[in-house]
Amino acid sequence: MEPTAVPVYRGMDQAELDRQYDLRTAAPDHEAWSARRTEWSERARTTLPRTLDVRYGSTARQAMDIFPAATPGSGPGAAGRGTDSDLAPVEIYIHGGAWRAKSKADVSFIAEGLVAAGVVFVAIDHDLIPTVTLDQIVAQVRAAVAWIHANIAGFGGDPGRLHISGHSSGAHLAAMAIATDWNALGLPADTIKGACLTSGIFDLEPVRLSERNGRMDLDDAAVARLSPLHNLPARPMPLVMATGGRETAEFPRQTAAYRDAWEAAGLGTVTMVAMPNDHHYSLAVQPGNPESPLFAAVLADIRAIGGSTR
Secondary structure, eight states: OOOOOOOOBTTBOHHHHHHHTOHHHHOTTHHHHHHHHHHHHHHHHHHSOOEEEEESSSSTTSEEEEEOOSSTTOSTTOTTOSOOOSSEEEEEEEOOSTTTSOOGGGGGGGHHHHHHTTOEEEEEOOOOTTTSOHHHHHHHHHHHHHHHHHHGGGGTEEEEEEEEEEETHHHHHHHHHHTOOGGGGTSOTTSEEEEEEESOOOOOHHHHHSTTHHHHOOOHHHHHHHOGGGSOOSSOOOEEEEOBTTSOTHHHHHHHHHHHHHHHTTSOOOEEOOBTTOOHHHHTTGGGOTTSHHHHHHHHHHHHSOOOOO
């Protein structure tokens, strides 16, 4: 008789829990999607006006790529932006990669549709596990946002209209950014005005219990300190969320848990965008697809942000 599997988390044994967070096995064509992102991003960095590798910290990876808006307020549907500012709204984007891989260069393609629509696009990078801890990565993202707030006007961006997005581990980092007490850092409490979180991890407890933790070394205190589910923003803001219909079950469950906590805390109604045909890797390209409902939802929130409060 085979031994009975021991439940580790929410009735799942170790093998099943590890499978839920094994994204590459769940998407056998992940390399093809990664190759597309690389090709499209190289095109964007070749054809679009840009300032690359702008440093916000002391290490080479503490840097960002900035793509200025084609024309502030330009692009389809720009009328009615709600501001006479000559500065454009700003989309800050954080790449995925399980906190230990990928870079800002992988998401340059997302700039194409947004800059054409009159948005400054900023892709930020951070150091990777195991060179640094997750606490340090979260601190680096906050430092990047603070740098953007202080300096983005020099690139045509409005520091009073910052929106942030991220995919996978990038969604986790974006969620931690919107939970920041910006007043404690000398910035306005509403430094970030809205967010889009796709296929994120909002509760790190299953990560702590999975094989992933061999690289992350999370303990109970870190789970409490670094899980967005337990660290919600203090102020309401527009929030867009999405997962792919072909992802493993843990990702829509995590998203639903964060949405429910958000709405229960009175932070507003979350806009959920259905992406039934996508898995984790194909969903990662949709923020750069002007034909996608996800792109449309994010652009609508960006354009709804009021004028500068500098």
